[in-house]
Amino acid sequence: MEIVLVGLNHRTAPVEVRxxxxxxxxxxxxxxEELRARGILEETLVLSTCNRSEVYGxxxxxxxxxxxxxxxxxxxxxxxxxxxxxxxxxxxxDQEAVRHLxxxxxxxxxxxxxxxxxxxQVREAYRFAHEHGATGPVLNRLFQGALEVxxxxxxxxxxxxxxxxxxxxxxxxxxxxxxxxxERKALVLGAGAMSEQVVSQLRDRxxxxxxxMNRSREKAEELAKEFGGKVVAWGEWDTALQTPDVLVSSVSxxxxxxxxxxxxxxxxxxxxxxxxxMDLGVPxxxxxxxxxxxxxxxxxxxDLTEIVQQNRxxxxxxxxxxxxxxxxxxxxxxxxxxxxELVGLVxxxxxxxxxxxxxxxxxxxxxxxHLSESDRAQxxxxxxxxxxxxxxxPAQRLRGERELRRKIQNVEALRDLFLSNREKP
Amino acid sequence: xxxxFPILTALAYAASFGLYVRFLAAGNKLTGRLGTVLLGVGLxxxxxxxxxxxxxxxxxxxxxxYGSMSLFGWLLALTYLGLELYHRQRSVGALVLxxxxxxxxxxxxxxxxxxxxxxxxxxxxxxxxxxxxxAYSAFxxxxxxxxxxxxxxxxxxxxxxxxxxxxxxxxxxLERMSQSSVLVGLVSISIGTAFGFLWVYRLSxxxxxxxxxxxxxxxxxxxxxxxxxxxxxGAWRGARASKMCIFxxxxxxxxxxxxxxxLTHNHRFF
Numbered sequence: 001m002e003i004v005l006v007g008l009n010h011r012t013a014p015v016e017v018r019x020x021x022x023x024x025x026x027x028x029x030x031x032x033e034e035l036r037a038r039g040i041l042e043e044t045l046v047l048s049t050c051n052r053s054e055v056y057g058x059x060x061x062x063x064x065x066x067x068x069x070x071x072x073x074x075x076x077x078x079x080x081x082x083x084x085x086x087x088x089x090x091x092x093x094d095q096e097a098v099r100h101l102x103x104x105x106x107x108x109x110x111x112x113x114x115x116x117x118x119x120x121q122v123r124e125a126y127r128f129a130h131e132h133g134a135t136g137p138v139l140n141r142l143f144q145g146a147l148e149v150x151x152x153x154x155x156x157x158x159x160x161x162x163x164x165x166x167x168x169x170x171x172x173x174x175x176x177x178x179x180x181x182x183e184r185k186a187l188v189l190g191a192g193a194m195s196e197q198v199v200s201q202l203r204d205r206x207x208x209x210x211x212x213m214n215r216s217r218e219k220a221e222e223l224a225k226e227f228g229g230k231v232v233a234w235g236e237w238d239t240a241l242q243t244p245d246v247l248v249s250s251v252s253x254x255x256x257x258x259x260x261x262x263x264x265x266x267x268x269x270x271x272x273x274x275x276x277x278m279d280l281g282v283p284x285x286x287x288x289x290x291x292x293x294x295x296x297x298x299x300x301x302x303d304l305t306e307i308v309q310q311n312r313x314x315x316x317x318x319x320x321x322x323x324x325x326x327x328x329x330x331x332x333x334x335x336x337x338x339x340x341e342l343v344g345l346v347x348x349x350x351x352x353x354x355x356x357x358x359x360x361x362x363x364x365x366x367x368x369x370h371l372s373e374s375d376r377a378q379x380x381x382x383x384x385x386x387x388x389x390x391x392x393x394p395a396q397r398l399r400g401e402r403e404l405r406r407k408i409q410n411v412e413a414l415r416d417l418f419l420s421n422r423e424k425p
Numbered sequence: 426x427x428x429x430f431p432i433l434t435a436l437a438y439a440a441s442f443g444l445y446v447r448f449l450a451a452g453n454k455l456t457g458r459l460g461t462v463l464l465g466v467g468l469x470x471x472x473x474x475x476x477x478x479x480x481x482x483x484x485x486x487x488x489x490x491y492g493s494m495s496l497f498g499w500l501l502a503l504t505y506l507g508l509e510l511y512h513r514q515r516s517v518g519a520l521v522l523x524x525x526x527x528x529x530x531x532x533x534x535x536x537x538x539x540x541x542x543x544x545x546x547x548x549x550x551x552x553x554x555x556x557x558x559x560a561y562s563a564f565x566x567x568x569x570x571x572x573x574x575x576x577x578x579x580x581x582x583x584x585x586x587x588x589x590x591x592x593x594x595x596x597x598x599l600e601r602m603s604q605s606s607v608l609v610g611l612v613s614i615s616i617g618t619a620f621g622f623l624w625v626y627r628l629s630x631x632x633x634x635x636x637x638x639x640x641x642x643x644x645x646x647x648x649x650x651x652x653x654x655x656x657x658x659g660a661w662r663g664a665r666a667s668k669m670c671i672f673x674x675x676x677x678x679x680x681x682x683x684x685x686x687x688l689t690h691n692h693r694f695f
Contacts, residue, residue: 155453162591172591176581179595271659274596291582295663303584314588 002062003138004041005097006070006089007054010111013088021078021085023048025128031055031077032134040069043136045129045143047104049121051111056101058138067091098142098333102326105150107160114159114315114322119150141336149329156325157318162311166304167197169311170278171205173299174246177276182206187232187244189258190251191219194280198248199227213240215251241266241275248278249285260289267293278304346391353387430474431533437467438502438526445518449592457515464506464518471499471529487554491532496555498528501562504609508566512602516594520569549624556617557642561677563610564649568674570603571667578664600663603670604656607649614649618642638689641680648673 008021023031023046032044041057048054055074059066071089075082092100100109105122107114126143129135135143154160163169171181178184186207188195191214199210210229213236214220220231232240241247241263251257258277263286267275272295279286279300291298361380365371371379444460447453475486475495486492502525509515577593580586594602652673656666 155455156451158451158588161452173581175595176577176590176593177596179598268659272662273659274663294665297581299584306584307586310586 002059003056003094003097003142004059004066004070005054005056005092005100006067006074007047007052008085008088008090009052009054009109012090017080017084017088018051018053020080021053021074022050023053027077028125028128029132029134031073032129032132034077035070035073036134038073040066040073043139044134045125045139047122047125049118052104052109054104056097056139056142058136064093067093095330095334098145099326099330101142101146102149102329103323105146106153106322106326107150108153108319108322108326112164113312114153114164114318116154116160119147119154122146122150137340138337142333145329145333149326152325152329153322157321159315159318159322162314164308164311164315165197166280166301166308167194167201169304169307170198170248170280170299171201173297173307174276174278175205177274177297178245180206181208181246183208184245185209185211185243186246186248187211187213187240188223188229189213189247189249189285190281191216191223192250194250195248196223196226198250198278198280199223199229202246202248203227207246209243211240211244237262238265238269242270245274246276246278248280250280251285253281253285254283256283256285256287258286258290260287260293263290263296264293267296280304350387350391353391354384357383357387427477430470430477431529434467434470434474435526435530435533437463437470438522438529441467442519442522442526445515445522449516449519449589452592457518460518461506461509461515464502464522467525468499468502468506471495471502475499485551485554487558491534493558494528495532497558497562497565498525498532500555500559501525501528501565504559504563504566504606507609508602508605511605512598514594514598514602516592517570517573517599517602520573521566524565524569547624549620549627553617553620553624556613556620560610560614560617561681563606563613564645564674564677567603567606567610567670570599570606571670574599574603574667575664575671578667596663600656600666603667604653607653607670611646611649611653614642614646618646636689638680638684641676641684645673645677645680648676 008018010018013021028046028048031046035041035044035055035057039060041055042060043058045056046054047056055070057066057070071086071091072082074080074089075085078085101122103109105119107116107118110118122143126135126147130140163172174184175181181202182205184207186199186202186209188199188210191212195212199212202210210224210227211232212220212224212229213232213234214223215234217231217234220234223229224231237258247258249258263275263277274295274297277286277290277296277298279298282301284300286298286300288298290296357380361376361383365376365379441460441463444456444463448457448460475492478492478495479486482492484492486496501521505518505521505525509518573593574596577590577599578596580590581596648669652666652669655661655669661669
């Protein structure tokens, strides 16, 4: 009941390799089927995201023996030369494979530390494999554990709570003021890449209405069309500033495009409803004096970058806590794995002892022909009772005591001690 | 008197406080829910503690200062729990629970043997006092919410966010919660005062209609009504309204302390 993992990620493979080895839904299903049909794996799960492609499995034989076959399969499946692929692949076995998956689910192995999407991707990969019958008891238990780790890390640590980009930090700040953005309106000045990033974040947070203002109306229309917004003519400040709750500015301009007077006039017209201004332009697009106005909150690029840096530090400081949760669950999984194996071991031991007992009685009873059939049966019964007594307590303790299972996780040693190769379960 | 209910109540409130603080710091939803559950348990136990105390002393909870404080704490907890469930926001719990705990614990130091037998005031009087204490507890809650608003607003404006700002409720929600709380207070104080006047009217030979407490209660009513109106208008919404709410509570505090102890005869019940 070993576990093997073969895969590559953003650390080991460049994007050109990652994109060639990624799996779509159909490929995922087909790969799982082929791996089981060829006898490489008994249970299979493919986890494929933009930053990683990993195959988890339970091999019929030793995990170390099946890894080369798995690598060759990946190479053949994606038509990538084996020597090209092999330099990017990592192999993990048993405890290391479990730890790796739990770290992935926790967001500890992500490009952006603590990112939330990976947990959903792990959940989806598991659901897909489970629905197609590719998983079995081991991978079911493993992935349920991984989902639990991911959930705990997200609720018990700060690893995934704070925004890690200027755009998301700005949007999260807006939520600190207004709460959910689903009933809020936003105005975006500029239609460049930075604006697009923020608009995408705002859309993800369900912003109710989006207006785009840009010197080039054509570009404004493009952005508005992409995100379902409306275009506002450049410079019509008095009307444009009356409705939005959030304003994002990212235009190229030598002088601030929004002065104190313009915003003051707008605030008076809008009855001092709070206004959150995100100035992502360099040089700044919004006059710093605007921040003095009542109910106006202004954050520029430096402010947001500083917040992102603070958040990055805060996330990094949470790594030991998250790692602690990972280790706790690794230990739990290994304990479960050992318990399943140990129960099998006890059954095999019982069978062997019964055979030994039968042979022993046959040889030793030969000189004791004076015993009646019932006496012989009585002796056999007594020996059976003794064997059960010898096995009963350890078997019960193995089922009940997690700590004991943890201590004797190396079941192989016990097998070697009591059973010959032929008799191993 | 049996001390089981007071001890269990204090433990439930303290545990709830701890969980709310942990929720604020780490954001674990389960911790927050447990905090709410324990607050609910504390409320039930507190009710029985009040009941037991009243039975033991053969009087109503508001007959003395300590009983009034305990009742105040209970109504504060009740109002807060109502607001928490209505607005689905738990981050305020960590700041409200200390007040509830302080009022509850302070009430336990009552020199009960010094109490004089109460007058038979009747249900009208009971409604009058209970509703007014409910109003004061709702105003206290709006005070905490407004204070929280000002602190968070200052942090956001000065860009000094730290870790906790990401856990606090949004500013607009704090405003709404404060306004809800004031609304509860306004309704309670209006009905409670009407009951008071009805009671005085019935006993006009014994009690006077001229009492400084009436004037300050009217002032409190006007100030909170003004807050309720202004908090939704342009020039006042936001920090200014919150400052006004804090000022209003200072008047409530004066009404509850200085006026009750030194200026009024009709309302000096302790």
